[in-house]
Amino acid sequence: MNPNERTAVRRCREYDAAALLPLLREMAQGLGIGEEEIRGRVVAIKPNLLLAYPPEKAATTHPAVVAAAARLFSEWGAARVLIAESPGGIYNERNLDRVYTATGMKEAAEESGAELNRDLGWLDYPIPDGRVCKTVSIIRPIAEADVIVNLCKLKTHALAVMTAAAKNLFGVIPGIMKFEMHARFKKPEDFFSMVIDLDEQLSRTHTLLNLCDGIVGMEGDGPSGGTPKEAGVLLMSxxxxxxxxxxxxxxxxxxRVPLLEQAAERGFCPRSPEELAIVGEDPGRLSCAFALPDAAKGKKFALIPPFLQPRPVIDGRLCRGCGMCVKSCPRNTIVMKNGKALIRHERCIRCYCCQELCTFRAVKIKKSFLYRLVE
Ligand code: SF4
Ligand code: SF4
Structure with missing residues (x-):
């Protein structure tokens, strides 16, 4: 991974696929990406489709950006353009269909001529030089593509502080196997190391192009329960x-982003945004402070012992007893009692998967008194 890779940054305030197409073309060409690299190849666009939410919630990549990207790669002669993602929850036909419908991917595919992935297969993907992870399962359409367009959303994140391109690629792990990865890499630093291993290997085996939809991002309790934040920006690298x-x-x-600190230590990116090779707008001039998720406030005090870290609690008034958090907990530490979820905190590793996947916003983050003193 070249730490001096250029990053294109452009202002963009509207989700208008017709206007987005020339802008994306220009951004890609500014980075030296064009038809010669795409013609005859299979392109998999990997959006962030975390949950079956409509685009207005800003939890998922907007369909207008997906449609514009798909049209660009078709125009450049891709043999196939696929939209492929393993959303949160179970990786099956029913869930995929629900997510494609709610997030606007069906329209994006129809409008652009892209295919929606329906292949539920997955493969073991070796990471020979991985620091903490030597093999991982990834969905077949991503493994078999020539080009991955990692089309992420700009959001805050309870565990990772922010999520954009690096964390979005974790979504290539099929369905509930993602929770197994949380169980395997319990410490946040190991989990981030695993994500870096995966990203780095994908950049070796594929042509990897990362594109971020930051026109409207998410702040606060991201990546699913926050509020939309107009940032008016697109990024590509x-x-x-x-x-x-x-x-x-x-x-x-x-x-404040531990994953990026680790990536810089491993020589995959600079330590400071000042050292980036930017094409287009200066990110400093586009700055618009995103409110942090409750769980990520005070992350600089990472040395605080886990039992004092903010913990998830169930708001019984909001819990509908759907059981999604029970299925998503990598430590099997949530049970149903009288039709409501109940967390047994002794085994909780503070991964916040339960909060991420509760569509009723019933999982809240509670801080101890001691934690509040130091955050
Ligand atoms: S906390 Fe949320 S995900 Fe868990 S059972 Fe209640 S409503 Fe469902
Ligand atoms: S209770 Fe929630 S935060 Fe704790 S381990 Fe389970 S999913 Fe992760």
Missing amino acids: RNPFCLDLAASRIMGLEG
């Missing part, structure tokens, strides 16, 4: 860590 570093400056989060 071959290097997901460089893209995220530029994004961290726009969000006002530079120096």
